[in-house]
Amino acid sequence: MSEKKGTSATRAKNKYNAKNYDRLYPYVKKGRKAVYEEAAQKSGMTLNEFMITAIEEKVQKVLEEE
Template structure:
């Protein structure tokens, strides 16, 4: 059975995203999202970019700490 929800363009985008991206669903306390969005905007990034940069920096720091 095929899923015919949405327009063909939407289905194509969803198919591409499913093949090329993993999804994360972080939950944050009420009110923190606005803080994170403002911080991201102040740096000229989207919230998604800001989170990815923060995660990459944290992984890099942790990797250096465990290697030392």
């Protein structure tokens, strides 16, 4: 019998996330995460929102230069 890990709700969330999102795994120097978290908090955002906003702003700038 195959073993199922997690509750059915967790499995459903994982399935939804796998279908609808790509994952990025940025590595940063030790101590930088705390700096990013503080900046995000001061901006009223989560760290994820802050990172996505920063990336999107940079992408837009680069694409406008073309």
